[in-house]
Amino acid sequence: MADPTVTVDLQAPVATVTVNRPRARNALSSEVLTELLEVCSSLGENPAVAGVVLTGAPGPAFVAGADIREMAALDPERGARFGALGQEVTRALEWLPVPVIACVDGYALGGGCELALACDFVYATPKAVFGQPEVLLGLIPGFGGCVRLRRQVGPGRARELIYTGRHLDAAEAQRIGLVNEVFDSREAMLDGARATITAVSRNSRDAVALAKSALNAGRGRTVEAGLELELTAFRSAFTTPDMREGTTAFLGKREPVFTSRAAR
Numbered sequence: 001m002a003d004p005t006v007t008v009d010l011q012a013p014v015a016t017v018t019v020n021r022p023r024a025r026n027a028l029s030s031e032v033l034t035e036l037l038e039v040c041s042s043l044g045e046n047p048a049v050a051g052v053v054l055t056g057a058p059g060p061a062f063v064a065g066a067d068i069r070e071m072a073a074l075d076p077e078r079g080a081r082f083g084a085l086g087q088e089v090t091r092a093l094e095w096l097p098v099p100v101i102a103c104v105d106g107y108a109l110g111g112g113c114e115l116a117l118a119c120d121f122v123y124a125t126p127k128a129v130f131g132q133p134e135v136l137l138g139l140i141p142g143f144g145g146c147v148r149l150r151r152q153v154g155p156g157r158a159r160e161l162i163y164t165g166r167h168l169d170a171a172e173a174q175r176i177g178l179v180n181e182v183f184d185s186r187e188a189m190l191d192g193a194r195a196t197i198t199a200v201s202r203n204s205r206d207a208v209a210l211a212k213s214a215l216n217a218g219r220g221r222t223v224e225a226g227l228e229l230e231l232t233a234f235r236s237a238f239t240t241p242d243m244r245e246g247t248t249a250f251l252g253k254r255e256p257v258f259t260s261r262a263a264r
Contacts, residue, residue, distance in 0.1 A: 013050030025064035051197030063112030086143030
């Protein structure tokens with residue numbers, strides 16, 4: 001039996017998801033995308049998971065892009081289905097009820113950059129390289145890059161990067177807001193991501209999920225519409241046991257014991 005193209009290492013409260021096609025620079029084939037979708041579904045329902053680290057098998061790439069060999073053989077209809085599958089994966093990452101941190105050590109181009117854009121945070125090493133070079137192949141970003149890159153770095157910068165297809169190193173990516181933090185090594189980056197998720201795991205899982213939902217749902221809307229969505233989530237927080245526990249603990253000057261914390 002062939003090795004899985006996506007692996008999951010669960011060491012509660014952190015689930016590390018690795019795209020595992022090192023010989024293909026972790027390129028996103030239909031098989032990889034389908035496995036990623038299944039993994040997202042299972043992790044979203046796992047009470048032991050407080051956050052997800054998404055990375056690629058060690059080598060020159062985080063994810064070098066979509067599988068060009070597969071795409072080259074597609075007609076327009078099958079190409080649209082391939083793009084829809086990629087969008088389904090990035091939406092699944094974006095809407096997981098826990099934080100997702102992309103850990104980029106190497107090339108994150110095309111579909112790889114789009115995976116990173118769908119995550120809550122992006123951590124990188126100096127070896128990281130980002131870009132949406134699809135126009136160099138006569139294509140455009142199809143897994144959400146046109147939407148999320150514009151939202152992340154602004155319309156002018158997104159247009160420049162997509163129209164030219166040029167690459168960004170980790171320092172420039174951090175400067176324009178694509179990367180949160182640059183670490184000296186892969187090991188330090190992964191340790192940093194685990195530490196962030198461990199810090200998140202001490203909080204109410206329900207509150208984190210509501211905050212993520214409000215942040216995601218409000219993007220691209222008017223201020224008024226975003227405030228309505230935020231208020232809906234705020235109201236929902238008052239229905240949770242964690243809200244009562246958190247406020248009672250604060251007034252009693254003790255540490256809260258949230259019932260929705262990731263199971264240990």
